[in-house]
Amino acid sequence: MNAAIQRSLRDSVVARWTSLLIVSFTMLCGYYVADVMSPLKPLIEQQLKWTSAEYGFFTGSYAWFNVFLFMLILGGIILDKLGARITGVLACSLMVLGCGVKWWAVSTHMLDHTMIPLIHVKGQVMVASLGFAAFGVGIEIIGVTATKIIARWFKGYEIALAMGLQVGTARIGTALALGLGAPIAVYFKAVGAPVLVGVILLAIGLLAYFFYCAMDKKLDKTEADSGQSSEDEEAFRLSDIKEILSIRGFWYITILCALFYSAVFPFLKYAPDLMVQKFHVKESWAGAIPSILPFATIPLTVVFGSYYDRKGKGATLMIIGSLLLVLVHFIFTVPILNSWMVALAATIVLGFGFSLVPSAMWPSVPKFIPHRQLGTAYAMIFWTQNLVALWGVPYLIGYLLDRFCITGTMVVDGVSSPSYNYALPMIIFTCLGVLAVVFAFLLKMEDKAKGFGLELPCKEN
Secondary structure, X not given: OOHHHHOOHHHOHHHHHXXXXXXXXXXXXXXXXXXXXXXXXXXXXXXXXOOHHHHHHHHHHOOHHHHHOXXXXXXXXXXXXXXXXXXXXXXXHHHHHHHHXXXXXXXXXXXXXXXXXXXXXXXXXXXXXXXXXXXXXXHHHHHHHHHHHHHHHHOOOOHHHHHHHHHHHHHHHHHHXXXXXXXXXXXXXXXXXXXXXXHHHHHHHHHHHHHHHHHHHHHHHHHHHHOOOOOOOOOOOOHHHHHHHOOHHHHHHHHHHHHHHHOOHHHHXXXXXXXXXXXXXXXXXXXXXXXXXXXXXXXXXXXXXXXXXXXXXXXXXXXXXXXXXXXXXXXXXXXXXXXXXXXHHHHHHHHHHHHHHHHHHHHHHHHOOOHHHHHHHHHHHHHHHHHHHHXXXXXXXXXXXXXXXXXXXXXXXXXXXXXXOOHHHHHHHHHHHHHHHHHHHHHHHHHHHHOOOOOOOHHHO
């Protein structure tokens, strides 16, 4: 057998980065759909007559199946048992289906004036939420799959840089959703128009993932031919869950993840409305400033990921990022700081924090979790994130806005909608950031005690 055949496909620079490009594009499409309703909140209240509580109910539905049916953890186990090809195709297909249901719900008149008994939720809100919940299963499982894919292809190479690039590329989808969602809806005079764009993007992402499947199959063959696959192919056991949960560092990084993202993702869901209510930005451009956040993270995740690969200091990077989160949300809390320039500057600073923590957090997990357990470990981290950051906190913010924060009404194009004071939600986001700082410090102390290597360069692990 010649040397070329004996080498693993992942040793090829072109193959490694091509695999990253494909999964990153698929994630980009998913992130667009996940955030495309955020800049539409004022329009949804005007056109569909939803309240903030109903919008919070819908936003939180993203995590329903993942959290309460444990679909995300099941997806992680399926990933470790069946591999990235089957898991990824199923997840991408579920994203297309879920987004299609959501688009139909917000576009049809068949659900007008319908009410779900017992829970007293509008039929349109409920069906849209069920579609979003199905989509949420798909996007979270493909997120876990993409992270394990990168860990496999890039371990020993540029793993932190690759994960940072994947996160940064995916956030282009968020930026496109925040920046273009409202203009598309206004142009077509329908909140369903930007959602339909998402359905099309997800279909293209599914086709792209089939191409990755061909690469993954070829990687399996080259790993087998070179004798490098024995460790990765060791069978996953249910007892591995107990092993993962016995690692204190795993708990610290899981709680840090939940707290940090609780102060970011729900904020992004309400940020366009915050721009309208506090900073007096026009509704059609409400997502413009928040869209800077994901765009800012694209180059920054590359910089910080590359730094972690070469210099280390992963736990320190997470502490700094969490501190920046606290600073930004405190600025948004102060009533007199209501200039759009303040919002712009704070959003840019938040971009640094939003880049520092993920760039260091996701590549740190493989430093103390074996590869055969990575899918399940990431799934449990994502499950906790779904429970707190993607279900609990968005619903809480929506409830608080309706219950305590309505200050009057505002009229746009002859249509009335509530006006809000966002001080209370921003105080909550600030407190979540403070707790994230605490757990980042605990993680660094645990790393020092157990020697995980979080402060060491990734290329040395």
